[in-house]
Amino acid sequence: MNIIDIIGEEHIGTSLETPLREDAFVMSDETKIEHIQHHFKEIMHILGLDLTDDSLRGTPHRVAKMYVKEVFNGLNPANKPDVKLFENKYQYNEMLIEKDITLYSYCEHHFVPIIGKVHVAYISNGQVVGLSKINRLVNYYAKRPQVQERLTNQIANGLKEVLQSDDVAVVIDAVHLCVASRGIKDTNSSTITASYSGKFKEEKTKMEFINLIK
Secondary structure (H helix, E strand, O other): OOHHHHHHOOOOOOOOOOOOOOOOOOOOHHHHHHHHHHHHHHHHHHOOOOOOOOOOOOHHHHHHHHHHHHHOHHHOHHHOOOOOEEEOOOOOOOEEEEEEEEEEEEEOOOOOEEEEEEEEEEEOOOEEEOHHHHHHHHHHHHOOEEOHHHHHHHHHHHHHHHHOOOOEEEEEEEEEHHHHOOOOOOOOOOEEEEEEOHHHHOHHHHHHHHHHHO
8 A cells, every 4th residue: 555545544634724835826716717627627538438428518617616616715715704793782691602504515635525514602702793604604614625623623713713702612513425425434423523712611611502502
């Protein structure tokens, strides 16, 4: 077994930031689509597919557009949602939970989907965010090749930055199709990761959050 095979089967630890080259956004989206379309067409050709078939002819372009404009558009910081804070006029000082946020991401080791739910909570320090903005922030970090551990921390850190507070909790429960559809082909297991900070490190607050998301 060569080193590529060995690395391919392991979850290699990387930094909190998604690994990107310095020139990652020099090329325009349209140019990226053009290049990806060309290379994906070559992949399909190597696999022996007939690209003159009506059903397959447009696939390289569809895949390229999907990669750049949809499933990986969270790579570009320009697509980060603008999240504004509002005064907590209701004086609600307990935890606020956004539960069962739909998660669609892609495993960076095999480029197949990660599908699951994200549960987010925070305690206001005097300011709040619109509920839909939490979903948008989750989607932003999910729309890139990911490792679930990194994704959990990126969402938590993104929320702490926006809220200007450390009182944030994030739990992700997800199925990895690199486990379910290939390799071991285990369709029953899921992966759970969590991040607790600020008041959520206190056992009472943490357990209240965990009980409420069950």
